[in-house]
Amino acid sequence: MGTSSFALPSLKALHEHFQVVGVITQPDKPAKRGLRLTPPPVKVSALELNLKVHQPATKSQVRDILLELKPDCVVVVAYGKILTKEILQIPPYGCINLHASLLPKYRGASPIQRCLMAGEKLTGNTVILMDEGMDTGDILSAEGLPVEEDDNFVSLSEKLSTRGAKLLVDTLKRWFAGEIKPIPQAHQEATYAPPILKEEYRICWKAPATSVKDRIRGLYPDCYTFLEGGERIKILKVKVCEEGGEPGEVIHEKKLQVACGEGSVEILELINPKGKKVSGEDFMRGYRPKKLL
Known part of the structure; x- marks a missing residue:
């Protein structure tokens, strides 16, 4: 499950290492001056990989798709929608999320932007077992990445998405093998990255x-x-x-x-x-x- 271009390296890595039974992304949306319906980057990439694409408009439709596909695990990268408890309980290995910050710092929609705006010198990726909260799930793995002086939103996003894809694949292999014990987040240390106004x-x-x-x-x-x-x-x-x-x-x-x-x-x-x-x-x-x- 993903939408933006940040998810593309993860999608390709998952396709290479696992059997992807389906891709769920957000519906096409009007874009630019002509307001022409434009597919999200994940849809374009998934079709190029000959993967089955679903674009549900409601949470109940997401549930129905997953009940039909019966995935062992759902992987979520920059999807942009909250998943319900009912959806989270469908796959036996849970719903796994790659988040572009060192959680519990910068929970929310804009972790890369907010990290740079705050002048941080270190960021990274975290893979979590999702729960009903916003980026509050137990941690399966994390990897830090220094923020360079010349980094901007585009360059840092590219680094994090590329490295995050590798971290995600390595984590999933260990998760499926029973080698990872999820670690609860230190919720008292949480900071937030709300959408950019x-x-x-x-x-x-x-x-x-x-x-x-x-x-x-x-x-x-x-x-x-x-x-x-x-x-x-x-x-x-x-x-x-x-x-x-x-x-x-x-x-x-x-x-x-x-x-x-x-x-x-x-x-x-x-x-x-x-x-x-x-x-x-x-x-x-x-x-x-x-x-x-």
């Missing part, structure tokens, strides 16, 4: 420069700000600088260096109002902004 993508220049940088990394490539004329630009990459000024003020003549609540950031890469990816210095030569809003 639309307003979080807009940069607040009153925040400290390190916080601005971490937000841009975590929400890459969709963080944005406005020029004084109202045009919107997306900020892709910045570096933190010590010089300060009025928040939002451009404080260098040639470099696109913007003052924050503490310090400043030099914008190294951005998407200009015409939708083109440019360097900060090239942007300054063409636009010469005085302030970003």
Whole structure:
């Protein structure tokens, strides 16, 4: 059971090492400007692997599909829906979930984004035996991964999804062989990663420069700000600088260096109002902004 591209390495690894009797993913949804119905990445990949795909719209439909398929185990990776107790009890080996954090930290929908936004230096993957809670199940295995200074949401997702697929296969083999004793999570240490809100993508220049940088990394490539004329630009990459000024003020003549609540950031890469990816210095030569809003 999976939906987003994060689940693709796991799907391929499961197909290689086990018999996948079916793939459950979310229904096709309207996407982009034309609002054309678009299949989720897991559906596309599963069909390429000649696997049977199911797209139930309700929890009762999920239950009925599983009762028909009679799987030994259900593996859940970035599916995006909570499973009921009734569903969890169907497979003899339980429902196993790969989660992109070191649980109990960053339970919820956006663990990779929230980890980067918080400036964490370490993250990882956890494989759990699912229960009715949100990422609260007993731990079967976990593996840490350092967060590099240049990591953003895309690069860290790729690393975690690739490594997570291997961890998942290794864990399942040991789980089926009876070699793993599930370990309860330390619930008192739990932190949460709620879904990203639309307003979080807009940069607040009153925040400290390190916080601005971490937000841009975590929400890459969709963080944005406005020029004084109202045009919107997306900020892709910045570096933190010590010089300060009025928040939002451009404080260098040639470099696109913007003052924050503490310090400043030099914008190294951005998407200009015409939708083109440019360097900060090239942007300054063409636009010469005085302030970003």
